[in-house]
Amino acid sequence: MPPQPQRRQRRAIRELARDERVGQRIIKSIAPSIYGHRDIKTGIALALFGGCPKDIQGKHRLRGDINMLMLGDPGTAKSQFLKYIEKIAHRAVFTTGQGASAVGLTASVRKDPVTREWTLEGGALVLADKGVCLIDEFDKMNDTDRQVMAANLFIDRTSIHEAMEQQSISISKAGIVTTLQARCAVIAAANPIRGRYNPAIPFSQNVELTEPILSRFDILCTVKDTVDPVIDEQLARFVVDSHIRSHPEYAAETDTVQAPEQDADDLLRKYIMYAKDHVHPQLQQMDQDKVATLYAELRRESLAGGSIPITVRHIESMIRMAEANARMHLREFVRTEDIDMAISVMLDSFIGAQKYAIMKSLRRSFSKYLNKSQDHKELLLYTLGRLVQEHIRFYQYRHKGAMPSMVKIPLDE
Template sequence: MKLRGDINVLLLGDPGTAKSQLLKFVEKVSPIAIYTSGKGSSAAGLTASVQRDAQSREFYLEGGAMVLGDGGVVCIDEFDKMRDEDRVAIHEAMEQQTISIAKAGITTILNARTSVLAAANPIFGRYDDMKSAGDNIDFQTTILSRFDMIFIVKDEHDTEKDRTMARHVIGIHMNRDREPRDVAGEIPIDKMKRYITYCKTRCAPTLSQEAAERLSSHFVSIRKQVHKSELDSNERSSIPITVRQLEAIIRITESLAKLTLSSVATEAHVEEAIRLFMASTMNAVSQGSTLSEDVLKQAGKIEDELRKRLPIGWTTSVATLRKEMVTRREYTVAALDRALQVMSRREAIQFKNQGAQIVRIGV
């Protein structure tokens, strides 16, 4: 039985969060890489097309991005701008790693053993915290289940982070004509390419018994967790957790073992793989979907009420709000926490004293 060993990753998030830059960097450091944009990519351009020779008038196959990227990585930017029928064309390539062709009397199967790194924007342009993951993501579950890791990338406002980013961008523009300086600890790109190739060709780790048991127990627990969330919210998760996700964690575990040139994938590799999976796909699953519709409605009412009652510059404690909203008004704690979280993201309030107090700072 042939098993897929390549990892597919989806970056979904706000504009201006350097998703395209990351794709370009991966294209630069990967030994074999193809970069394409979803807006200008057709099904034939991604898989394979049948062409006719001008002289002999015979048909021949011309490989697309997934075929040309065999053994490497295909970076697809603007993944959300692709037509649905074009996205469906890469289903087989993403899971079975082959492309079946039956056109113009040519019947064959092409290899497409490639990783897919895709970047996309949410439906509304920016990720809306008040909506569930399913409302923000305009992809079918069939394509989402083929991604091993789904990262939600948000443009969260942080003064220190913004200042550092501004310094970096201004520095690039000021020094664009100068030779780039060597940064301490930076690995040269050529060296990284050779190391990646060495890891892929020389290392084939196997799971230890302890690692296999840890993977099995974790998969059962996350399936149970997602099932409970679906019962609480009375709707199916838009990002399915199936056996494919168990295989995804196994692939991540084996990749971490390859990275350290280990012949055995240990429990430590499994723990790191689980951490990455929880920080990506499971975090995406839980975005808004763990709360019932009733709690989300309550959170919206609390937010409207706080905007009316708290003038800009006013400070109050979270304990006081909890006493007022939960004890007296009989809202749930989850609804209050959700409302405060959303207002903080939208810069309407700011937390102080380790989250014990809030200050109204904007509209």
């Protein structure tokens, strides 16, 4: 029988899971000091819970970990997200693109200066086995670094490909023949080639990464620093309020009030560990026809738009995300709402990677899938928010930047 503290923790976790909106609560609790970026927080939540790895007849292993790439303008909190994950994950290894060339993302074979024997050193992906590997400035690794052709480092780009998909690293050098395990989720952040994200060109042309590497990321998030008076004012208020609440004197005066907030991260960490250890959702009740139809439509749109090719890996990504969402709710079976959530994240990733010229038409084409993942209240608030922003922009255009005192939305809109 587990000790009393463990029983209390499990009881608290089970009570939290009974809440129908536990998924939304978890997503909102991700990096609470960062305003907005709901798509990124959703992706991080799914990556932290992960899907279920599968071993097909003991011959072929399918990964359950979810890989995620954030690409966007400088100063959009990408590094802060990675630092938050490092704090909340039960096992995390943080590295940067500049440092990865010295230590190695995968593994290296070096000659010991004393014994003169060849030794094997694991890189960040190996050290993060059964955890999360966080890579900042992923784009800062140039071709020489990614191929890792230094005299004492014998790993080429294909090792990164193998580590991200097969989650293993094969070594055959200097008499050392072995395979290292790298069963970890990869969450990386990168900056655009020209310093700022250019919406006039696709995602793949904004980042200095090859298509084989991009195809191994389940979720692609674009972070754009756009000028929006309403959002900018809300962000400024949020930042000022956050600084006020973080002041030592303020914390001392309201210590009793802040205590539950300080325990939130610890509860989330234990909730994730419990879910990964005890919950393994099954796919028997999965809507296969919906996934097959969406896959065919995405293939057609990707060929027409000339964007990142849609492959079978994207089907596997949807399955992993559906399992992660079911695991987030401590469910033993993948339900329709889990599939809808996975499809929504996949479509947001796919549409966000397109040129701005075709993004609106794609959202209209796939609106039947995007709307199903949101409940009616969230969908209504989202729609009203978009309409209000459009009216404000139109008003400012006509009145030389002035802000309206009131915004009226006709019912027919």
